[in-house]
Amino acid sequence: MKILYLECNMGVAGDMLMAALYELLSPAGQSSFLATMNQLFPGVEVRPRQAVTCGITGTHMDVTVRGEPEHSHDVALSHHQDAVHAPVHEMSHDEAHHGHEHGHAHSHHHTTMADVTAIVDALALPLEVRAAASAVYGRIAQAESKAHGVPVEQVHFHEVGALDAVTDVTGVCLAIHMLRPDRISASPIHLGSGQVCCAHGVMPVPAPATARLLEGVPCYTGDIRGELCTPTGAALVSQFAGAFGPMPVMTLEKTGYGVGAKEFPAANCVRAFLGEVGDPQQAEIVELCCHIDDMTAEALAFAGEQLLDQGALDVSSIPLTMKKGRAGIAFTVLCRPRDEERLAQAMLRQTSTNGVRSRCCRKYILSPSIRTVDTAYGPVRLKCASGEGVYREKPEYEDVAAAARRAGLPFQQVWEDVLTTTKEDRYE
């Protein structure tokens, strides 16, 4: 099972998350991602660039709208900047825009949920990506509605409605769509502390919309002053993460670093981990083997029975010729990894061998299931297997054998009758 884990120890913002996920894509995936993102909005460019934070190299996503860097119009609004420390922060977002607003892609201080939905619906993106992006904005709208005490339809997005923010949201949704994880989880979210300046004025960190979006999500403030988690980041993480906590035990395949704009005493990045989890008992199988040339067929058959009784998954024998030209048997036991030691000891006890070889094998398997069909002989179970585009099923041997005994018929006749019923049952 493919797992995506998001580490938000320095909060999360849309562009940082997009950059971290971008790093997880294959080179071909990265090219396709950029090609898709760069044809979404005329004038909006998404460009990854190598960035370093506390000596760690990762990716920073430069999102420019008609050549202007993301939020450059108001440094206070750039991610992870403590707004109240710079003079430009005194200027509201709308004011910062006046004078270069008309005909500008940033018409965001008028953006409503309906506007965003219309924009997202028209994008040349898979339906799943557009639906996810709209859902993320639905969350932001709910949070804004609660924060400002207005109905959702009357919410006017300010910064979060800007084209660069919409680009961050769609970029994250697209990257997740391309990565196709089976499960997503995240760490508790570091929010930062202090105050931030935005279109509404100077607000506490976490910003009200962020706090609303993270209701039900484990999060914390700390010593670091600044807005570490933005509303967009909060909406994305709460939309996609199904669980919050420590990284699950998984075999890591790839790690992505999405680097933020500002340097902090701690590395300012979102880390994304892609890995595999699975029940190792399901994914691996152990082969225990020995060569035997001094046991009778009866004794060896007895040993096989004992091993099956003790949990072996299968026991097999292959004839071979051993040293001194002796006819012998390669005796193999298949077992779960957890049973290896116990069954190896049982083999040493039950057979004449002085040694057992052990080999752990990876398994590629179809998912098994059982269904029951009603037949002229009574209910018969079918063993089904599916996955990798394959589906197959066959009658359970024991059920057919029991039915054949009850009916006093040959096994093959009952087997074929059951198969005919099975086919009728499937196409009904």
Ligand SMILES: O=C([S-])c1cc(C(=O)S)c[n+]([C@@H]2O[C@H](COP(=O)(O)O)[C@@H](O)[C@H]2O)c1
């Ligand atoms: O745009 C709006 S309406 C907005 C609302 C709020 C509230 O908490 S209410 C906060 N902000 C601030 O805007 C910037 C941009 O955030 P992104 O999510 O687009 O990165 C951030 O400082 C928010 O706190 C905007």
Ligand code: NI
């Ligand atoms: Ni707001």
